Amino acid sequence: MSNLTFGIIKPDAVAKGHTGKIIDKIISAGFRIRGMKLIHQSKKQSEGFYAVHAERPFYGELTEFMSSGACIVLALEKENAVKAWRDLMGATNPAEADEGTLRKEFAGSIGENAVHGSDSDENAAIEISYFFSKLELV
Secondary structure: OOOEEEEEEEEEHHOOOHHHHHHHHHHHHOOOOEEEEEEEOHHHHHHHOOOHHHOOOOOHHHHHOOOOOOEEEEEEEOHHHHHHHHHOOOOOOOOOOOOOOHHHOOOOOOOOOEEOOOOHHHHHHHHHHOOOOHOOOO
């Protein structure tokens, strides 16, 4: 079990001006931000990041959306980080997300659901290394 996980504040949340509120909730939940960047992925970068989903029906729509605007990539530290971050994010469908979760408060739909998070320690390590060099993790 790792103390690091990866998160994205997605283009919908950035465009709506929710970045500061989301970061405040992350810090208030006891996470330490070890790396953070504002980026605008190309379609090709988004396709590379989500390659694990290439065969899924939502892949084209997902990569189009994730390359549609600026987003913030995050390396987050906390004990049991993957589970803690997924708990803070809430259910993929914001209508099913618990009160107080990021998706309940900031997401508009299943497709534009404000935040992304790693689903395992192994994927967290892969996802962090996709966007951050060791030099960028403090």
